[in-house]
Amino acid sequence: MRRARSGVGRRAVLEGGIGLGLGLCLAPSLVIGQSDAASMLPKEGDLLVKADDSSLRPLTPDDVPLNAAPTSAWAMDPADKTVRRASRLNALLLLRFPPSRLTARSQSRAADGVVAYTAICTHSGCEVSDWIADQETLSCPCHDSLFDPKDDARVVDGPAPRMLPALPLKLVDGKLVVGGPFTSRVGFERI
Ligand code: FES
Numbered sequence: 001m002r003r004a005r006s007g008v009g010r011r012a013v014l015e016g017g018i019g020l021g022l023g024l025c026l027a028p029s030l031v032i033g034q035s036d037a038a039s040m041l042p043k044e045g046d047l048l049v050k051a052d053d054s055s056l057r058p059l060t061p062d063d064v065p066l067n068a069a070p071t072s073a074w075a076m077d078p079a080d081k082t083v084r085r086a087s088r089l090n091a092l093l094l095l096r097f098p099p100s101r102l103t104a105r106s107q108s109r110a111a112d113g114v115v116a117y118t119a120i121c122t123h124s125g126c127e128v129s130d131w132i133a134d135q136e137t138l139s140c141p142c143h144d145s146l147f148d149p150k151d152d153a154r155v156v157d158g159p160a161p162r163m164l165p166a167l168p169l170k171l172v173d174g175k176l177v178v179g180g181p182f183t184s185r186v187g188f189e190r191i
Pocket residue numbers: 121122123124125126140141142143144145158159160
């Protein structure tokens with residue numbers, strides 16, 4: 001059965017996945033020259049900005065649609081406004097749900113119902129870019145892995161070997177702020 005999807009095109013995603021596959025399979029915190037601030041993984045205290053927002057306005061929970069497709073975002077150093085977008089491994093997905101609909105573990109990492117995950121699929125590194133609205137699942141267009149964002153982005157279906165790493169969030173002065181490092185290694189499995 002084919003599911004109704006929303007998201008970016010498959011080719012763009014594949015191109016990104018191929019690029020990532022060229023020796024950039026894994027992302028422990030030190031891969032691909034992460035010495036510069038724009039390539040560093042998100043850090044505690046970072047603000048979040050929409051991926052396509054040149055004004056760099058820090059996001060609040062209300063900026064993330066409720067029960068809807070994810071918002072693409074980057075972390076931003078609050079001091080000098082460096083957006084950590086030099087590595088696609090830092091691409092983030094933000095989603096918002098009523099807190100009561102999140103599992104306890106997801107609630108513990110959420111800020112006002114907003115949860116954050118890596119956009120990099122744990123299977124082969126494509127970008128998880130599709131949203132299956134009637135199932136409220138994230139979907140990877142490369143091999144159809146499905147992830148449940150209300151339950152720690154656990155794998156619901158498909159070949160992905162593990163959940164999407166989560167990025168803990170907190171609320172500071174009404175803004176979404178990174179509360180700690182990713183819960184596990186960002187990247188995919190070497191085959
Ligand atoms: S790369 Fe995502 S399911 Fe294969």
